[in-house]
Amino acid sequence: MKVVVLGGTGGMGARVATRLEGDGHEVVRAARSTGVDVTEPGRLVEVLRGADCVVDCLNLTTTSRRRAVAFFGGAARAVSAGAAAAGVAHVVVVSIVNATAPEVSRSTGYYAGKAAQEAEYAAARVPVTVVRTTAWFTLAETFLAQLRVGRFALVPGVRLRPVHPDAVAELVTDVVEAGPTSGPAATDGVAVRSLAGPEELGSAAMARAVARRDGGRVRVVGPPVPVPGIRTGLLPAGDVPRDDRRFADWLRDSGR
Numbered sequence: 692m693k694v695v696v697l698g699g700t701g702g703m704g705a706r707v708a709t710r711l712e713g714d715g716h717e718v719v720r721a722a723r724s725t726g727v728d729v730t731e732p733g734r735l736v737e738v739l740r741g742a743d744c745v746v747d748c749l750n751l752t753t754t755s756r757r758r759a760v761a762f763f764g765g766a767a768r769a770v771s772a773g774a775a776a777a778g779v780a781h782v783v784v785v786s787i788v789n790a791t792a793p794e795v796s797r798s799t800g801y802y803a804g805k806a807a808q809e810a811e812y813a814a815a816r817v818p819v820t821v822v823r824t825t826a827w828f829t830l831a832e833t834f835l836a837q838l839r840v841g842r843f844a845l846v847p848g849v850r851l852r853p854v855h856p857d858a859v860a861e862l863v864t865d866v867v868e869a870g871p872t873s874g875p876a877a878t879d880g881v882a883v884r885s886l887a888g889p890e891e892l893g894s895a896a897m898a899r900a901v902a903r904r905d906g907g908r909v910r911v912v913g914p915p916v917p918v919p920g921i922r923t924g925l926l927p928a929g930d931v932p933r934d935d936r937r938f939a940d941w942l943r944d945s946g947r
């Protein structure tokens with residue numbers, strides 16, 4: 692099948708694209724750096740024409756509610772319309788467990804953006820599957836790269852049940868290959884698949900472990916986030932399917 696991966700040069704998009712290619716599919720890695728900006732509707736329809744599936748792995752790093760809602764909501768609306776116009780049979784979007792829960796989306800601009808993204812896809816005229824996962828192990832690396840001030844990294848202290856990014860890429864690939872009928876339908880009409888990791892960990896402890904792996908030059912400061920909705924709100928409910936690969940094993944194997 693032909694699959695367009697939006698954000699196909701990013702952390703998850705590249706993993707998904709590589710897996711799909713490995714399974715013999717024709718893959719377009721779409722991003723601004725490859726000449727596709729999802730904010731240009733004409734270009735988007737052109738890229739989506741002839742595709743069987745589009746995977747949304749787009750991202751914007753921001754804490755601004757206004758920017759996050761405009762980006763994720765606007766992109767989801769554009770992708771839904773573009774997929775309908777181009778005759779694409781299935782849209783798969785990568786989202787976050789509990790991002791749509793009011794206590795989470797109310798407390799953080801980024802999660803408000805993810806909630807807006809899911810709401811737009813729920814109204815799409817094409818079949819959509821939302822793959823909701825907990826934080827990936829690699830988020831600890833992202834924290835260190837993006838939240839660094841000199842020798843320090845100021846990491847928001849939240850509880851997570853992180854999951855191996857390869858497990859997420861495997862699930863997304865399975866969902867693409869299974870087609871639009873996969874997954875139990877959620878109450879809002881879209882199909883939802885979820886995935887979590889095996890154990891509860893603190894965000895600051897994960898970041899400290901990566902900092903140690905990388906030579907210990909960065910000191911992690913991780914005060915607990917004062918908003919309870921976000922401090923524990925990202926933990927999945929008990930019935931979320933889980934992958935058993937552990938953070939400590941990933942850390943050991945990912946040493947540079």
Ligand SMILES: NC(=O)c1ccc[n+]([C@@H]2O[C@H](COP(=O)([O-])OP(=O)(O)OC[C@H]3O[C@@H](n4cnc5c(N)ncnc54)[C@H](OP(=O)(O)O)[C@@H]3O)[C@@H](O)[C@H]2O)c1
Binds near residue numbers: 699701827
């Ligand atoms: N990190 C986690 O723990 C986690 C957990 C669950 C779900 N997620 C979700 O997974 C998704 C992917 O995250 P990620 O960390 O893999 O993202 P990422 O590494 O930041 O990559 C983002 C991708 O989007 C592209 N992009 C951004 N703006 C674009 C635009 N206007 N037009 C076209 N392409 C654009 C980027 O390429 P260009 O800059 O070249 O355009 C890049 O390829 C996000 O929606 C995130 O919320 C993340």
